[in-house]
Amino acid sequence: MKKLGFGMMRLPETVSDEEKRVDLDAVCRMVDLFLERGFTYFDTAYFYHDRKSEIIVREALVKRHPRERFVLADKLPVSFLESENLKQEDVFEEQCQKCGVTYFDYYLLHNLNTEHYEIAERHDSFGFVSRLKAEGRVGKMGFSFHDTAEVLDRILTAHPEVDFVQLQLNYLDWESESVQSRLCYEICQKHGKPVIVMEPVRGGRLATLPKRAERLLKRARPEASAASWALRFAASRESVFMVLSGMSNMEQLSDNLSTMDPPAPMTPEEIALLEETVRIIYEDIAVACTGCRYCVEGCPKQIAxxxxxxxxxxxxxxxxxxxxxxxxxxxxxxxxxxxxxxxxxxxxxxxxxxxxxxxxxxxxxxxxxxx
Ligand code: SF4
Ligand code: SF4
Known part of the structure; x- marks a missing residue:
């Protein structure tokens, strides 16, 4: 499997009647090109794009291409099991229906941290997905993770049955004390778990760099985009088998396809340049938000x-x-x-x-x- 995954969470949008809508025609063109170039992995989730991402997957991908030509990942919204009093069995059936499929190749417990892990344990969510796997309705079981390496170690020790882990991994967060990309990656290696990378470009933050950093990287590789450096950094880790990118237009898609077909390994000199880039970015950044929008739905004041x-x-x-x-x-x-x-x-x-x-x-x- 080629290492670039299509994240269906920052899709192209049109604005009409003051309402934002996903531009389905544009998504179809992007999906077609992605498949034509031999890439196969698509990633969606229950609440991406105001809960419409799974429907877009059905319309742009599932209805238009044979099921065996692509690999589809979806996620169980663990936190909603209690906040919205949902039953995981109903959620899974709803997801299959929205996507128009009978099985998912990859199925993840979404956004595990200390609190959501406790919810997953209270609902036996690992057992639930294991049963789906035994029935052939899930190919591989994993979870996406946002917490410290110590919490990750605890989860993987308690659940050796997990097939893979999805981590936020990028060169800006590699040594970060809050995200702990490197430490979490090392925990996955300790437990022998393959890694899927999310946020390799840090919600777009690493696609547009401060001018000083941009000049630094352009001197080394004049033709390469800033985003291509971020993708190559993530892809060059030994245990990483997939790098997700939430692409919003054809230009980003084309650039990512060229970068990842196949990704050139990073040299020690290039890694040193990225360390310098991190230093420059931290001098420049005010609020380190990735734009994931996880915070928006629960705000009683509808603050964007x-x-x-x-x-x-x-x-x-x-x-x-x-x-x-x-x-x-x-x-x-x-x-x-x-x-x-x-x-x-x-x-x-x-x-x-x-x-x-x-x-x-x-x-x-x-x-x-x-x-
Ligand atoms: S502030 Fe909201 S959008 Fe930004 S990183 Fe946090 S949850 Fe994501
Ligand atoms: S009201 Fe303030 S604290 Fe409460 S969810 Fe909205 S932004 Fe967060």
């Missing part, structure tokens, strides 16, 4: 948290400026949802943030800068 952080980060790249452009965009955006200053500090968002961002405190700073 990641969109506000994107504007704030853009404003902070020009610290001396008056931020007129970002203030105007902020005013428009917050007409459709809550403002940063509407936050009541309930911390529902904080619990679901894999990056452990101090969202409540960060929103106060956003309000001061952009309101």
């Amino acid at each position: 948290i990641p969109d506000l952080f994107t504007l704030y980060n853009a404003a902070m790249q020009d610290r001396e400026g008056d931020h007129t452009e970002q203030r105007a965009a902020y005013a428009e955006l917050t007409q459709r949802g809550g403002k940063a200053s509407d936050c009541i500090g309930c911390r529902a968002c904080v619990k679901s943030c894999p990056q452990r961002i101090r969202i409540v405190e960060a929103l106060k700073t956003v309000a001061k800068t952009l309101e």
